[in-house]
Amino acid sequence: MVAKERGFPKTKLTLAYFPDTFRGMMATRDIEQGEAIVRVPDRLLVTASKAKAAVLSRAKARSPSFGSDWGLSEHQSLAYWVYAETELQEKSEWASYICSLPRDFASVPLFVLSGEAPSSTIDTTSSDGVRWVAAHLPQPLRQKVSEQQSRLFGDWSLTRASPAVAQSLPLTNWRLYVWSWLVASTRCIHLGRQGSIALAPLLDLLNHSETASISALYDTERGHFVIKTNRPFKRGQEVFISYGPHDNIFMLAEYGFVLACNPYQHLNLDHAVELWVAAAKARLLERRRAASASPADIDALVDVLRQRGLWGDFALSADDVEPPYRLQAALRLLLPAESRQEQRPNPKRAIAQWERWRRGEPEAAASSSALHSAVASWTRAACQGILSVSDRMIRDTSQHSAGLDAFLVHCLHTVWREISAIAACHCA
Ligand SMILES: C[S@@+](CC[C@H](N)C(=O)[O-])C[C@H]1O[C@@H](n2cnc3c(N)ncnc32)[C@H](O)[C@@H]1O
Structure with a gap:
């Protein structure tokens, strides 16, 4: 498992499957209010600047005179990092993390409607399944998915045009990019430093609940990103964090799930x-x-x-x-x-x-x-x-x-x- 391989600080969590939320994290012992549930050391956080450095160093390895032009946003950098590390397969030093990611995003409407080839508009006709989903989206969700598709296509075009990307590992596979883009969207955390985002292995295995209450902080002494829970969990219970106060249309579009009882519904x-x-x-x-x-x-x-x-x-x-x-x-x-x-x-x-x-x-x-x-x-x-x-x-x-x-x-x-x-x- 990634955690052991990469030397994560010990936690009271283990991977488990739950009937309503599928794969998530279970408490192996009672967890008290105010306790840290996960600590992710700096070296295990994949920040946008690390993603950029990895791509530039590959580009320089191929062409030593290559400069440091970048020009991609944090999300674009991380989506491309996932794409490249996945293409590299066992040659990637992050292979075990990449293998731990979900195979697909079948419950995320964008994943179903993003089509087989690059496009700025959603696919509403290519198969019976696609037609059915498109015809059963409430209007605000359809609007949101169309906006996501246009952003996704814009990110694809910009990333493809990046000289560093072309020199390092060209972007060619649309479906793999859609998947990578959704990995970045559904799993990134906000570090709180000037709006920076990062992929955080282990922490990204925690599911959301409207009853969760957490505090995120940075332990400067140890160089750890820490999540503390403001409510206790009993041994054997699923441990949740909060992805924020969102309604179900947002949750379904962004994460591919809904809450049975969402307090923010309108x-x-x-x-x-x-x-x-x-x-x-x-x-x-x-x-x-x-x-x-x-x-x-x-x-x-x-x-x-x-x-x-x-x-x-x-x-x-x-x-x-x-x-x-x-x-x-x-x-x-x-x-x-x-x-x-x-x-x-x-x-x-x-x-x-x-x-x-x-x-x-x-x-x-x-x-x-x-x-x-x-x-x-x-x-x-x-x-x-x-x-x-x-x-x-x-x-x-x-x-x-x-x-x-x-x-x-x-x-x-x-x-x-x-x-x-x-x-x-x-x-x-
Ligand atoms: C950060 S990941 C959490 C770990 C994820 N379940 C996994 O197996 O990798 C976010 C994804 O978890 C799933 N998820 C999170 N909270 C959930 C919930 N309350 N019910 C169902 N699925 C949930 C969604 O698929 C979401 O896109």
């Missing part, structure tokens, strides 16, 4: 607002009345929201009694622009009125209550739309689909159930 209504904007513009174009706002007026209002930092992140949770502030702000500005009026709405007056609402100044009772009910009924209708889609998705994802990773199907099922539960709270 419903993202960005897509519903964007659809409303597109549909409202189309309706106004059709109406073409002198008294109507124009599609350009709607765009101008969206720009106002953007300038005020209020565009997007329209989140709704099950406990919200009223639509939250960002959603209220967007709808209070946008909805009146489309309503039928005698005169063309004056955008300046509408914005001034909206700013008064934002400052908490009293509004005319009639317009205030009309807006309040317009916002409430928009939210109800959006949730009803989401509920009818999620009902079908829950049905589809309740069965295991042939050829697909059962855990990914289970994660999608959980996410759709959460979406449905939150939408249902706002439909009545």
Whole structure:
């Protein structure tokens, strides 16, 4: 095992398999609150600067006059380091660490949808399985996976173009790069020094739980990165750390798992607002009345929201009694622009009125209550739309689909159930 081979400080942890979380770390003895659970000595941390030094020294070995040009980000450096060490096989001094990494990321949507050849867009058609996954992603997850794919492709292109990489070991295998990129994304830790990240063997075998509470610190005397637990664990229990306060859409996109009960779950209504904007513009174009706002007026209002930092992140949770502030702000500005009026709405007056609402100044009772009910009924209708889609998705994802990773199907099922539960709270 890597730990023994590389001389890790002793721990009270051993590798084990658990029914819900699969491979993780088990306590071999009771662990007390405040105790260090893992210490990773500096020499065993793979930092971006070590990754860069390894590549440059290979490039120099091939061509002694090679300079020290680099230009890759920390994540790009580490993803390429994993790629190169994997290509080197038993010639790599990190071969045992590379062998300890997961073979694939079958439950990470990006891994399934990143295609067989380099592309900046996700693959949604190449096989039945790929089509099925693409068709069952909730919109915010699909958006996130598309952004990841575009970043992945950008990193691939930049890394391929790096003279040091070309001189050392050229990047040619897209699927191996996708895997390496995900190793870096799912296993890196933040060192806390100017946002530096690193791969940390052994520490990267610990799974996440929302009940975990840890402190990370650097022991300068011994040159160790240390993780302490703020809660005790009993012998035989799985020992967890926390990857941060994330909702399940984030967890599934970034790590390929979800929590059964995620305290940070919410419903993202960005897509519903964007659809409303597109549909409202189309309706106004059709109406073409002198008294109507124009599609350009709607765009101008969206720009106002953007300038005020209020565009997007329209989140709704099950406990919200009223639509939250960002959603209220967007709808209070946008909805009146489309309503039928005698005169063309004056955008300046509408914005001034909206700013008064934002400052908490009293509004005319009639317009205030009309807006309040317009916002409430928009939210109800959006949730009803989401509920009818999620009902079908829950049905589809309740069965295991042939050829697909059962855990990914289970994660999608959980996410759709959460979406449905939150939408249902706002439909009545
Ligand atoms: C840093 S690694 C942890 C060790 C990993 N389980 C392994 O076998 O190498 C992060 C990965 O572990 C898995 N994982 C972490 N926490 C989990 C959890 N609570 N439930 C299921 N899988 C989890 C996910 O696949 C995630 O991408």
